[in-house]
Amino acid sequence: MTAQLPQSQTTSGSDLYEQDFYLWIQTTAELLKQGRLTELDLENLIEEIETMGRSEKRALESNLEVLLMHLLKYQIQTERRSKSWQYTILEHRRRVQKALQESPSLKPYFDQVFAESYQTARRLAVIKTGLDIAIFPEKSLFTPEQALDSDFLPEP
Structure with a gap:
């Protein structure tokens, strides 16, 4: 049984990033865990990883x-x-x-x-x-x- 995504189905990843950063993190983590890579908000994910390094x-x-x-x-x-x-x-x-x-x-x-x-x-x-x-x-x-x-x- 796969875990439910915390994100509502109507909100895109980039919209969610702008509206609720914490929920975006939870959703991104769950998508990664489930291997649903095509659904990731890659642009913002890459930006956040680079920011972590800086x-x-x-x-x-x-x-x-x-x-x-x-x-x-x-x-x-x-x-x-x-x-x-x-x-x-x-x-x-x-x-x-x-x-x-x-x-x-x-x-x-x-x-x-x-x-x-x-x-x-x-x-x-x-x-x-x-x-x-x-x-x-x-x-x-x-x-x-x-x-x-x-x-x-x-x-x-």
Whole structure:
């Protein structure tokens, strides 16, 4: 016995996508399970899959920027080091590590955006600390491997 499609018979896939995204997802999943591939709203399905990939990249980059910013603050502002900073370093490092573990194909992207993310982290650190950008090294003093190393904390 096949499961009933959640979609009404009168609504096309693309109309449903515009009207009720969650119902469109349920319907698409059920069509896939039933092997009814010719009934799929392929245009929107492809778009959603591509969007998922971009979202994974953006999340990785965002977490990397926060991680690098806190590593910078930890390195430069030794007198202001706190458990909160260590927590943020641990949390965002964990998020980056988890993303790379779940999607190893993101590692080349991580390597590609590390230097750019470091520059963003410098600018974020300036905003957070009120210090001059010249105080933060133009080139990262820690490597991508150190950024991901659970035991690494930079020294002044």
